[in-house]
Amino acid sequence: MKKLVLPGLLISSLALTAVYAAEEPNADAYREMTYGDRDANPALLVVDRGEELFKEKRGPKNVSMEECDFGLGKGVVKGVYAELPRYFKDTDQVQDLESRMITCMTTVQGFDAAELKKKTYANEKANEDNTDLEAIAVYIAAQSDGMKINPSLAHPKEQEAIKVGEALFYHRTGPLDFSCASCHGADKQRIRLQNLGNFSKAGPDAQKAIGGWPTYRVSHAAVRTMQHRIWDCEGQMRLPDTEYGAPLSVALIAYLTAQAKDGTYVLPGMSR
């Protein structure tokens, strides 16, 4: 019996291979078909919520986030995301959007940083709605829609962050001896149908990834920010939780954003 069954199985698996090989998986065509209409992006609902939270007087000091400086002056949100991460004099640090939000919410609004970081991301397994932090982040980021990816690169600390981020990108670590470059260091890699961008070189792959985040991840039914992306990648590498806005994540984001320079932000994004 076994001998009779085996050739049959072999033939059918060969036929399947032929079908898959006939056409390269085309994630772009799928994306256009499913997420081509930007009006269909539920992140737009979260952007509205974020705007309300941003403008609302909140925290122990009862002030709105319009009192915050995201790099282009107090109260400016238009275009700030396009130039982040950048060096901030008041904190003497390079900060991405989300670490800067924490600075603002603690110093200007009087929130407690540890309290804010207790619940940073919605748990998609519990069908949770986006957290306030995620909503505010996507609102601010969406105000750079259509703009060039243009992170500030002039300050020595900005240069340093990019160098540190690059080193981290290639640093193998954790129980699986993984680096970011293990998945994102070569062209045309993929996991199943998911394309893996090659972020070891500047250009289209990095531009597409950075330019489309924060994104509404359909599989999470939630908006996901760059901090979440780094945290999730580190989790896949079996590393301990990366603290929200930690210098490690900011350095990686600084490196990736520098690789994506001159790309275009299409925000909010929408993806798998």
Next chain:
Amino acid sequence: MASVKLKAKSIDGGLIEVKALMTHPMETGLRKDSSGAVVPAHYITEVVVTANDKEVMKTSWGGSVSKNPYLSFNYKGAVGDKLKLTWKDNKDGTDTAEAAVE
């Protein structure tokens, strides 16, 4: 907060293209929480859109529709039509949004 986003514009052939996004958890009733208890179903059952108080679209939904659903359809109408979208869910919840056709 706009929990429903509704917009409509005139397209070719005397048609109006309506697009709407609705904030809703759309719980299927099949999911379990961390303690293993079933999370009760909570989903939109009906969406109705009227143009100048005349019904132009009505749909019945269930638990298989995604969270924060998106809805789009065309109808024969005119610029300036006053649209109103109303959804109802299985817990007697409801929400509405209004918009004029552009």
